[in-house]
Amino acid sequence: MDVTDLIIDVEAHDIRFPTSRHLDGSDAMNPEPDYSAAYVIVRTSGGQEGHGLAFTVGRGNEIEVAAIRSLAPMVTGLPVDDVLGDLGGVSRRLIGDSQIRWLGPEKGVIHMAAGAVLNALWDLRARRAGKPLWLLLAELSPEELADVVDFRYIEDALTREEAVALLKRAEPGRAERIAHLKAHGYPAYTTTPGWLGYTDDKLVRLAKEAVADGFTQIKLKVGADLGDDVRRMRLAREAVGPDVRIAVDANQAWSVGQAVSWMEPLAEFEPYWIEEPTSPDDVLGHAAIRERVAPIKVATGEHTHNRVMFKQFLQAGGLDILQLDATRVAGVNENIAILLLAAKFGVPVCPHAGGVGLCEMVQHLAMFDYVAVSGSMEDRVIEYVDHLHEHFTDPVRIRNGRYLAPELPGAGAEIHPASRAAFAYPDGPEWATPVAEAV
Amino acid sequence: MDVTDLIIDVEAHDIRFPTSRHLDGSDAMNPEPDYSAAYVIVRTSGGQEGHGLAFTVGRGNEIEVAAIRSLAPMVTGLPVDDVLGDLGGVSRRLIGDSQIRWLGPEKGVIHMAAGAVLNALWDLRARRAGKPLWLLLAELSPEELADVVDFRYIEDALTREEAVALLKRAEPGRAERIAHLKAHGYPAYTTTPGWLGYTDDKLVRLAKEAVADGFTQIKLKVGADLGDDVRRMRLAREAVGPDVRIAVDANQAWSVGQAVSWMEPLAEFEPYWIEEPTSPDDVLGHAAIRERVAPIKVATGEHTHNRVMFKQFLQAGGLDILQLDATRVAGVNENIAILLLAAKFGVPVCPHAGGVGLCEMVQHLAMFDYVAVSGSMEDRVIEYVDHLHEHFTDPVRIRNGRYLAPELPGAGAEIHPASRAAFAYPDGPEWATPVAEAV
Numbered sequence A, B: 001m002d003v004t005d006l007i008i009d010v011e012a013h014d015i016r017f018p019t020s021r022h023l024d025g026s027d028a029m030n031p032e033p034d035y036s037a038a039y040v041i042v043r044t045s046g047g048q049e050g051h052g053l054a055f056t057v058g059r060g061n062e063i064e065v066a067a068i069r070s071l072a073p074m075v076t077g078l079p080v081d082d083v084l085g086d087l088g089g090v091s092r093r094l095i096g097d098s099q100i101r102w103l104g105p106e107k108g109v110i111h112m113a114a115g116a117v118l119n120a121l122w123d124l125r126a127r128r129a130g131k132p133l134w135l136l137l138a139e140l141s142p143e144e145l146a147d148v149v150d151f152r153y154i155e156d157a158l159t160r161e162e163a164v165a166l167l168k169r170a171e172p173g174r175a176e177r178i179a180h181l182k183a184h185g186y187p188a189y190t191t192t193p194g195w196l197g198y199t200d201d202k203l204v205r206l207a208k209e210a211v212a213d214g215f216t217q218i219k220l221k222v223g224a225d226l227g228d229d230v231r232r233m234r235l236a237r238e239a240v241g242p243d244v245r246i247a248v249d250a251n252q253a254w255s256v257g258q259a260v261s262w263m264e265p266l267a268e269f270e271p272y273w274i275e276e277p278t279s280p281d282d283v284l285g286h287a288a289i290r291e292r293v294a295p296i297k298v299a300t301g302e303h304t305h306n307r308v309m310f311k312q313f314l315q316a317g318g319l320d321i322l323q324l325d326a327t328r329v330a331g332v333n334e335n336i337a338i339l340l341l342a343a344k345f346g347v348p349v350c351p352h353a354g355g356v357g358l359c360e361m362v363q364h365l366a367m368f369d370y371v372a373v374s375g376s377m378e379d380r381v382i383e384y385v386d387h388l389h390e391h392f393t394d395p396v397r398i399r400n401g402r403y404l405a406p407e408l409p410g411a412g413a414e415i416h417p418a419s420r421a422a423f424a425y426p427d428g429p430e431w432a433t434p435v436a437e438a439v
Helices: A061-074 A080-084 A087-096 A108-129 A133-138 A142-147 A160-170 A174-184 A200-212 A226-240 A256-263 A283-293 A307-315 A331-345 A358-373 A417-422 B061-074 B080-084 B087-096 B108-129 B133-138 B142-147 B160-170 B174-184 B200-212 B226-240 B256-269 B283-293 B307-315 B331-345 B358-373 B417-422
Strands: A007-016 A036-044 A049-056 A186-194 A217-221 A245-249 A271-275 A297-300 A382-384 B007-016 B036-044 B049-056 B186-194 B217-221 B245-249 B271-275 B297-300 B382-384
Touching (some): A007 A061, A007 A417, A036 A061, A036 A108, A133 A174, A160 A331, A186 A200, A186 A358, A256 A271, A283 A307, A307 A331, B007 B061, B007 B417, B036 B108, B049 B108, B061 B087, B061 B108, B080 B087, B080 B108, B108 B331, B133 B358, B160 B331, B160 B358, B174 B358, B186 B226, B186 B358, B256 B283, B283 B307, B307 B331, B358 B382
Parallel strands (some): B186 B217
Antiparallel strands (some): A007 A036, B007 B036
């Protein structure tokens, strides 16, 4: 008897880590984040699972969970092979539902929910193929890759034909680059020293440790108090010496004019990039800032909500460094579109990571980019933060300031069942202590 | 004994009207909308109520309701006078919560939820003042108006000082304009004839009725099939004659190049504006289209998610007509910012309406704009669609193609309790019939 394998469930779980208790992750706009996951498990009738998540910073994670539950019926009950064999079509259905679309379109809660479901489906596909996601993607043909991308609204900057041609140009070197990745990994930079809530001593100690650990770039949060920023930037520069890059990150704290004037006294410490100087929606504002703070580079992307916005950032010269995020946009599919756009415009992608699971997920995209899209690691680094990796079944491995290439099948988002249970919100044991503050 | 009046509850209700059963509201991207409200009631310990809503088109309304419930604790329990006396501060808290903000920021589900709560608070304030909202706003001082606006991220285009100066310039004529509004109302245009799902006969009949009813502008949905659009546009032009404006609305159906080529064969029928030709996020795309379809005007705004996006549309020349929406952005506060930006750039505002309750709500903003901001009705019209008004306690009144100025206290969003009960989703009696299809 022929039994078709079906998707029998798309579960959504509210998982939160009480990171605000130690000010890990504190910045100018996020003083007390509780790193959280709206966590998706796709289950098949054959007993397989695909895992994905949308990263949030605490309150509101329940809204993201509700959104995932609203999307779940669109794939539940379908044959697994049909879904995994047409992830482009599934993506278009998830982001194009004629009623739910109104709540975006293609932005915010509803778009991140589509991304979480899509990432879980890619995880399932990679597991069934027995490959880590980066390698699965790197071995798809240019046409197969183009099939999963929605070119709607970006055709004025990148057509399907251009995308295929771009991917074909990168095909010859794929095997060597796969071998290189497996041998040497991919460069990282670390944000660990630079959280606003840390003392000067802790900043200096962690900055020195970062250099000793082989990192060639660190990042500092700025934007709350100019005097503090000048002092911390000086300490950091003294700690790491002249040759290590120091990026600074304002997390959207400024208006356009303020961004420019705030960066002036920091310039003597040679910041490499200024990240999120203003509203992530302000393409033209970023372009104006970029013109005025050069040669300091402008970086943004973790809150850039879809490929249409990235297209404009590239068209308008609004960024030097494109920081895609694994869970902000509509999953692997839209991130492939974004990598293609960046390659078309010759802009390096340095993915946003940290949070919970972002390092685990985004490394696959950067490595795929290296093998099959841009073909380059030049001026490219993946963010690294050493929080919460112990909760993942395939945690990132950092050696000498580089991400080692993942080897296990999947996309990296799976959290240990024990951690999922412990940090389930609001009923898990980690939230049942007097310290926990539920709102 | 002195008893402080408190906000004791912020309720959220899921109310849906099964409009898809008759193809009312059908367009190129929304073939079968069920016009819905994520409906807010703010209750005070003194027994007063404020009503607001976020408009959606069916599925996903439950996510919007969840988001409102997540915001509710931020105002529940506070003294009414403190909240209503500092709606600028309340707005900044609602959109700036350091954790929930991650889900936007300032866009989509979470931003619309903030808007629904803020609009309910403005409704409460207007009721307590015994005035319709438009008049309440029109009688605030320039400084009071500036106090409710968040100038963050728009200061490069409009500072608080410029806003106050602009409002002061409009002060002298306020009394005359209030009298004029009360006597003559505000011009409307009608979308009723133009839904894609209607037959040619129905289109022609409704177009002729619109002219007979005094409307000087109608609107047709386009973008699904070019042959159909040419035929329908010809029929409409024949029906209304050469002097009535016909706007067309693609509801985001096209890429940039497609928008330009699709409009070419329609040009002979002299469309007044093309609305939402492409992605609402594509500021630069709209600017490119606008340059190439002139003298046809470009209109957009119903999906423009915040003041930062409107700022860029104005800076980049991405629109000729700004179509703000009562429930897309963060409520009355952010719409005041948008009206101020439009006035600064000299662009007419023609609000988006229709749906459920949008006509009732948005008329207040247009009338306030006329009295206290732009001071003009020239080339300004409020959209009108004759659906679902019977469910409102203060339905719009249209006479000879014009909105009559609302007279009852409040902001217009209150739905009759009987309608709220009948159309409650999924358990209300209107959804308990075999016709209803819940997803």
